[in-house]
Amino acid sequence: MGGDLGPGITVPATLQVAQAHPHLRFVLVGEEHSLTSLLPANPPSGISFEYAADTVGMGDKPAYALRHKRNSSMWRALEMVQSGRAQACVSAGNTGALMAMGKFLLNTFPGIDRPAICKPVPTEKGHSYLLDLGANIDCRAEQLLQFAVMGAVLAAAVDDKPGPSIGLLNIGAEAIKGGESIRLAAALLHRHPGLNYTGYVEGDGIYRGDVDVVVCDGFAGNVALKVSEGVALLLADRVRKIFTANWYSRLVGQLAQPLLRKWHTQFDPARYNGASFLGLQGIVIKSHGGADRRSFQFALETARDQVERSIPTLINDQVAALQAADNGY
Amino acid sequence: MGGDLGPGITVPATLQVAQAHPHLRFVLVGEEHSLTSLLPANPPSGISFEYAADTVGMGDKPAYALRHKRNSSMWRALEMVQSGRAQACVSAGNTGALMAMGKFLLNTFPGIDRPAICKPVPTEKGHSYLLDLGANIDCRAEQLLQFAVMGAVLAAAVDDKPGPSIGLLNIGAEAIKGGESIRLAAALLHRHPGLNYTGYVEGDGIYRGDVDVVVCDGFAGNVALKVSEGVALLLADRVRKIFTANWYSRLVGQLAQPLLRKWHTQFDPARYNGASFLGLQGIVIKSHGGADRRSFQFALETARDQVERSIPTLINDQVAALQAADNGY
Numbered sequence: 001m002g003g004d005l006g007p008g009i010t011v012p013a014t015l016q017v018a019q020a021h022p023h024l025r026f027v028l029v030g031e032e033h034s035l036t037s038l039l040p041a042n043p044p045s046g047i048s049f050e051y052a053a054d055t056v057g058m059g060d061k062p063a064y065a066l067r068h069k070r071n072s073s074m075w076r077a078l079e080m081v082q083s084g085r086a087q088a089c090v091s092a093g094n095t096g097a098l099m100a101m102g103k104f105l106l107n108t109f110p111g112i113d114r115p116a117i118c119k120p121v122p123t124e125k126g127h128s129y130l131l132d133l134g135a136n137i138d139c140r141a142e143q144l145l146q147f148a149v150m151g152a153v154l155a156a157a158v159d160d161k162p163g164p165s166i167g168l169l170n171i172g173a174e175a176i177k178g179g180e181s182i183r184l185a186a187a188l189l190h191r192h193p194g195l196n197y198t199g200y201v202e203g204d205g206i207y208r209g210d211v212d213v214v215v216c217d218g219f220a221g222n223v224a225l226k227v228s229e230g231v232a233l234l235l236a237d238r239v240r241k242i243f244t245a246n247w248y249s250r251l252v253g254q255l256a257q258p259l260l261r262k263w264h265t266q267f268d269p270a271r272y273n274g275a276s277f278l279g280l281q282g283i284v285i286k287s288h289g290g291a292d293r294r295s296f297q298f299a300l301e302t303a304r305d306q307v308e309r310s311i312p313t314l315i316n317d318q319v320a321a322l323q324a325a326d327n328g329y
Numbered sequence: 330m331g332g333d334l335g336p337g338i339t340v341p342a343t344l345q346v347a348q349a350h351p352h353l354r355f356v357l358v359g360e361e362h363s364l365t366s367l368l369p370a371n372p373p374s375g376i377s378f379e380y381a382a383d384t385v386g387m388g389d390k391p392a393y394a395l396r397h398k399r400n401s402s403m404w405r406a407l408e409m410v411q412s413g414r415a416q417a418c419v420s421a422g423n424t425g426a427l428m429a430m431g432k433f434l435l436n437t438f439p440g441i442d443r444p445a446i447c448k449p450v451p452t453e454k455g456h457s458y459l460l461d462l463g464a465n466i467d468c469r470a471e472q473l474l475q476f477a478v479m480g481a482v483l484a485a486a487v488d489d490k491p492g493p494s495i496g497l498l499n500i501g502a503e504a505i506k507g508g509e510s511i512r513l514a515a516a517l518l519h520r521h522p523g524l525n526y527t528g529y530v531e532g533d534g535i536y537r538g539d540v541d542v543v544v545c546d547g548f549a550g551n552v553a554l555k556v557s558e559g560v561a562l563l564l565a566d567r568v569r570k571i572f573t574a575n576w577y578s579r580l581v582g583q584l585a586q587p588l589l590r591k592w593h594t595q596f597d598p599a600r601y602n603g604a605s606f607l608g609l610q611g612i613v614i615k616s617h618g619g620a621d622r623r624s625f626q627f628a629l630e631t632a633r634d635q636v637e638r639s640i641p642t643l644i645n646d647q648v649a650a651l652q653a654a655d656n657g658y
Contacts, residue, residue, distance in 0.1 A: 095501065124563055134500050137508050171463050171551035172424065179466050179548070203555025207563045219508070220552050222500035223545075226532025227553045231560040234453055234536045235596060239568075242592045249588050255581045256572075263571050267564060 001030040001055045001073045002093025003289045003296075010092060011038040013296035017304075018044045024304060027086060030055070030073040052076045056097045058289065065097035066104055074098060078105045081282040088283035088303040090274075092291055098284065099135055099277060106282040109312070111319040113140075115279035116147045117218070117286070118154060121228065122267050125209030129155050133275060134222035141184030144168065144215050148189055148197070149318050150278040151213035157309045164212035167201030169220055185215070192322065232267050270295035274302030281312060330359040330384045330402040331422025332618045332625075339421060340367040342625035346633075347373045353633060356415060359402040360384070381405045385426045387618065394426035395433060403427060407434045410611040417612035417632040419603075421620055427613065428464055428606060435611040438641070440648040442469075444608035445476045446547070446615070447483060450557065451596050454538030458484050462604060463551035470513030473497065473544055477518055477526070478647050479607040480542035486638045493541035496530030498549055514544070521651065561596050599624035603631030610641060 003009055007030060014026050022044070028035045029050045039047070052073040056065045069075055074093055080086035082105045091098050099115065108115055118131035129151045136143060148166045155164035168186055182200075189197035201210045203224060216224070239260060243253030253260075265271070269288065273295040277284040283306045287299035306312075332338055336359060343355050351373070357364045358379045368376070381402040385394045398404055403422055409415035411434045420427050428444065437444055447460035458480045465472060477495045484493035497515055511529075518526035530539045532553060545553070568589060572582030582589075594600070598617065602624040606613040612635045616628035635641075 122563070124566065137500075169552065171466075171548055171555070203552045203557075204559030204562065206556060207559030216552075219500055220549060223498065223532045223549050223553050224556045226500070227535060227556045228532075228560045230533030230536030231557045232564060233533065234451070235561065235564050235592075237453065238592055238595055242588050243585075252581070252584045252588060256585050259571050259578050259581060263564075263567055266567055 001034065001052075002058075002091050003287065003291060004092075005292075007034045007038055009291060009293050009296050011035060013293045013300060014047065015039070015044065016293070017297050017300045018046045021304065022046060027077075027080065029077040029080070050076055050080065056094050058094050060094055060097055062094075062096035062100035065094065066100045069097070069101075075101055075105075078102055078282075078284070081284070082106055087307040088285060090285045090287060090299050090303045092287040092289055092296060092299070095134070095286055098286055102277055102280050102282075102284045106280040106284070108279045109281055109316045109319055111323050112146050112150075112279040112315075113143050115277045116150060117221075117275050118147075118151055118278050119225065119275045120272050121206065121225070122272065123207050123209030126159075127272070128206060128209055128212055128214055130206065130214045130216070130221055130224065131278065132216065132218040132221050133225055134218040135277070136218040138219075139181060139217040141181045141188055144181065144185035144217070145188045145192075145322075146279065146319065148185075148195060148213065148215045149322055150315050151215060152195060153314045153318050154276065154278065154311060155212045157311060157314055158305060159212075161212060163196045165196045165198045165210075166213045166215060167198055167205070167211035169206070169214055169216035169224070170200035170202065172202065181217075192325065194321070194325070229269060232269075236264060271298060274299035276302070276306065276311075278311075278315060281316075283307060283312060330363065330381075331387075331420050332616065332620060333421075334621075336363045336367055338620060338622050338625050340364060342622045342629060343376065344368070344373065345622070346626050346629045347375045350633065351375060356406075356409060358406040358409070379405055379409065385423050387423050389423055389426055391423075391425035391429035394423065395429045398426070398430075404430055404434075407431055407611075407613070410613070411435055416636040417614060419614045419616060419628050419632045421616040421618055421625060421628070424463070424615055427615055431606055431609050431611075431613045435609040435613070437608045438610055438645045438648055440652050441475050441479075441608040441644075442472050444606045445479060446550075446604050447476075447480055447607050448554065448604045449601055450535065450554070451601065452536050452538030455488075456601070457535060457538055457541055457543055459535065459543045459545070459550055459554065460607065461545065461547040461550050462554050463547040464606070465547040467548075468510060468546040470510045470517055473510065473514035473546070474517045474521075474651075475608065475648065477514075477524060477542065477544045478651055479644050480544060481524060482643045482647050483605065483607065483640060484541045486640060486643055487634060488541075490541060492525045494525045494527045494539075495542045495544060496527055496534070496540035498535070498543055498545035498553070499529035499531065501531065510546075521654065523650070523654070558598060561598075565593060600627060603628035605631070605635065605640075607640075607644060610645075612636060612641060 025046045032051045054071040056069050056072045056074045077089045081089045116132035117135045120127040275286045285303045354375045361380045383400040385398050385401045385403045406418045410418045445461035446464045449456040604615045614632045
């Protein structure tokens with residue numbers, strides 16, 4: 001039910017992915033009429049329904065949603081993951097509410113204080129994983145260490161990349177360096193030989209692809225992500241304007257269109273849609289609220305990928321191994 | 330003497346600006362031979378020298394430079410501003426050392442706890458000012474308020490824009506909002522009717538040009554700035570690659586070259602070179618260490634502009650007015 005356009009996006013996207021992957025089963029959770037009116041008379045056999053009368057509003061505060069929205073589609077979908085009826089929950093709804101309900105219903109694994117929001121971002125070398133993206137404002141060093149472990153598990157499993165490199169987001173080598181918890185986290189990361197920690201990375205280093213996993217607190221991560229989207233939009237918009245300014249530029253623009261489309265696709269936010277709530281005892285994927293059908297499909301594919309690779313189990317194993325190593329000191 | 334290429338950049342850039350503005354006087358501060366060997370036999374009359382035997386290294390820690398580099402070109406140049414022999418100091422050197430020496434020699438105005446680093450960034454609507462960019466990691470609400478006042482003075486004076494709008498950088502409306510000091514700063518900003526505070530702004534809002542002045546702590550500001558540079562470089566690099574991939578794209582690339590050059594110029598970091606250390610009792614402009622000649626000229630022009638508009642005096646007046654208003658409560 002979530003997102004700016006609700007089932008009008010999520011239902012057709014699910015239909016598409018269901019057709020592409022006949023072995024998968026999808027449960028559409030939400031208001032009966034909103035869902036059924038959007039489906040063909042004979043939907044693919046993999047699609048079923050779970051009706052929920054209520055929805056979480058985009059403006060609902062997380063604490064309010066947690067207390068008063070237990071008949072909502074969001075709650076019901078997460079409950080299905082909790083009970084094992086579903087292996088993953090994908091939502092385009094209210095991020096704060098999804099996180100609050102996710103923590104309440106699914107819990108974090110032992111050794112993980114709080115979940116982190118993680119997304120891949122395009123880089124010169126492919127993509128890197130950035131976390132946390134806004135679930136945690138102030139992070140202790142131990143939390144940053146947990147984020148590093150979780151991000152490394154994701155990068156290793158999803159990209160088949162053993163020993164992915166990990167960097168801590170910090171500011172200029174010239175200027176005064178970042179705060180206490182970052183320095184402490186660097187020391188913790190150095191102590192763990194199992195983690196391929198390579199040091200601090202600066203904002204521009206993210207996009208050079210200096211490391212596979214960039215760890216930061218949720219405030220810095222959210223700023224980095226939103227700023228990136230803003231700059232990409234601005235530059236794309238200016239390209240459009242320059243190629244339509246006069247008859248010559250329009251002509252060249254016609255010729256350049258397939259190339260510019262290719263360019264645009266390379267950093268298209270749609271391709272990178274689907275943020276993972278890592279650390280929960282279950283898979284929860286948050287789609288961008290403004291996602292279109294194609295973009296929501298990427299979020300569904302992200303969920304499928306994480307189910308197939310058992311990401312939560314891998315995270316639990318790694319965090320347990322880290323704690324065992326710490327107790328061995 | 331500073332920057333990746335030292336006097337090889339700064340001296341020719343100064344020559345160029347001196348020729349364009351015959352009424353300005355420039356004092357080149359540094360090692361005698363390094364400077365004189367780069368000048369023509371008859372340099373413009375506006376150019377003179379101040380020899381300094383020592384230099385601050387790019388790797389010198391601020392505290393070390395402050396204690397041991399008092400014969401450096403950086404120290405001497407700032408001393409000239411302190412004594413009134415110069416109205417501004419422009420450096421491409423070590424940011425941390427420049428800030429430490431600047432604070433020591435020039436002091437901040439009463440009512441300003443610490444200086445902030447401020448730069449214009451390109452937006453959909455022109456440009457906006459972003460501060461702090463790395464001088465202050467953790468900021469109290471009062472400091473953020475001071476930054477807002479200083480940024481607004483700069484935007485109003487340099488862009489002839491009375492009552493520039495001010496926003497506080499924060500993260501998603503959906504997710505959990507930023508920390509205590511940001512919320513307190515918002516309350517402080519609301520209380521001052523003289524300031525055109527419009528509320529929170531998110532990372533992508535910076536580049537939409539939502540506000541004229543974006544206020545944040547130095548960690549978030551530095552991440553935002555570096556991430557922006559990284560994304561712009563990545564996208565420009567991919568344009569280059571796409572327009573050279575095969576014979577068709579090379580052909581279209583030839584036709585599109587003037588358009589792409591125009592595009593590139595619009596967000597060219599060179600045009601936005603020159604960060605201001607606001608709050609000091611004197612003008613200090615920091616050029617990017619990797620600046621080329623053209624780019625360093627922009628830093629010199631920034632300094633000229635701020636001298637002509639008496640930015641430090643305006644800042645002092647505004648901060649004094651703010652304090653008077655506060656005492657009137």
